[in-house]
Amino acid sequence: xxxxxxxxxFVLGLAFLLQACAGPQKVPKNLLSLTDSQMKIRSxxxxxxxxxxxxxVLRGVxxxxxxxxxxxxxANAPMGLITxxxxxxxxxxGFVELTVTVRKKGEQRTEVRVNALFNTRPIEDPKIYQNxxxxxxxxxxxxx
Amino acid sequence: MGLTLLGGLLFSGCxxxxxxxxxxxxxxxxxxxxxLQTRMFExxxxxxxxSASxxxxxxxxxxxxxSAxxxxMLRAAKERSAREAGQEIMQGFLLILFAITGKxxxxxxxxxQQINATLVTRRSETDSSRFLVRILFHRSIWKxxxxxxxxxxxxxxxxxEMIHDAKIYQQFxxxxxxxxxxxxxxx
Numbered sequence: 001x002x003x004x005x006x007x008x009x010f011v012l013g014l015a016f017l018l019q020a021c022a023g024p025q026k027v028p029k030n031l032l033s034l035t036d037s038q039m040k041i042r043s044x045x046x047x048x049x050x051x052x053x054x055x056x057v058l059r060g061v062x063x064x065x066x067x068x069x070x071x072x073x074x075a076n077a078p079m080g081l082i083t084x085x086x087x088x089x090x091x092x093x094g095f096v097e098l099t100v101t102v103r104k105k106g107e108q109r110t111e112v113r114v115n116a117l118f119n120t121r122p123i124e125d126p127k128i129y130q131n132x133x134x135x136x137x138x139x140x141x142x143x144x
Numbered sequence: 145m146g147l148t149l150l151g152g153l154l155f156s157g158c159x160x161x162x163x164x165x166x167x168x169x170x171x172x173x174x175x176x177x178x179x180l181q182t183r184m185f186e187x188x189x190x191x192x193x194x195s196a197s198x199x200x201x202x203x204x205x206x207x208x209x210x211s212a213x214x215x216x217m218l219r220a221a222k223e224r225s226a227r228e229a230g231q232e233i234m235q236g237f238l239l240i241l242f243a244i245t246g247k248x249x250x251x252x253x254x255x256x257q258q259i260n261a262t263l264v265t266r267r268s269e270t271d272s273s274r275f276l277v278r279i280l281f282h283r284s285i286w287k288x289x290x291x292x293x294x295x296x297x298x299x300x301x302x303x304x305e306m307i308h309d310a311k312i313y314q315q316f317x318x319x320x321x322x323x324x325x326x327x328x329x330x331x
Contacts (some may be wrong), residue, residue, distance in 0.1 A: 067172070068174065088164075116167070
């Protein structure tokens with residue numbers, strides 16, 4: 001072993017040793033703060049429908065998700081909450097998860113908000129959310 | 145050669161980028177699946193439909209894992225062995241084939257599966273005295289461990305598939321219709 005390799009090994013060993021000295025990582029300050037992109041995503045994720053019956057919209061969302069091959073994992077009617085997931089399929093490996101909240105907005109309208117994750121990372125593509133709302137719309141207005 | 149490979153890698157990147165859009169896209173087979181998975185019952189008693197569905201699932205050996213009456217939803221699961229003769233024969237065949245060439249290869253086979261059912265009831269839009277029942281069956285399968293030469297293949301590799309076998313759905317709805325004394329109409 002030449003001198004260079006030995007120094008390299010020493011430095012590597014030292015790095016490992018010193019790693020123990022580093023304290024636990026601090027919680028990032030912006031953990032709960034809203035960024036601009038998050039605000040933008042929120043607008044893609046939200047749509048208001050002209051229905052006064054929250055339960056009707058909630059069931060419409062459930063039916064749309066079933067049409068899309070999603071598995072409804074949890075649902076809570078009073079809170080208007082749905083959690084669903086499906087395996088991505090189509091040559092894509094991974095899991096798509098989403099949470100939908102359906103809330104009354106004023107007297108005549110109901111608001112639907114969806115958060116979708118792909119492999120635990122938030123989906124930020126507006127086109128994907130558009131497709132979701134097209135499916136919901138179909139299920140609400142063209143019932144099978 | 146190298147360039148082709150690089151090109152292939154680049155293009156595979158494109159496919160990955162374009163795909164996620166399809167998560168919420170309707171495809172023609174979705175309508176077929178809906179017809180397979182849905183039946184209409186001439187009753188306006190949703191609670192009875194739900195509890196009868198739960199009872200049928202219980203009869204079929206499922207555990208009810210989640211229920212939400214306000215949405216008309218049930219989720220149930222059952223655990224079963226996933227061992228199949230075909231796979232085990234293949235495993236033995238490959239073992240012998242590789243042994244002849246002096247290599248050790250044990251192909252992982254499916255060991256265990258969980259069969260899941262999600263059921264939703266919904267009032268018919270066209271006729272409010274009728275209810276639609278839709279059930280989705282799917283299963284997750286876990287592979288056992290294997291061996292390729294010196295490399296051990298770890299167990300627990302999981303895959304998931306939707307069940308689109310018409311017979312399974314027919315069986316379920318036949319049982320449900322007996323249980324509520326009502327005919328299950330195709331939609």
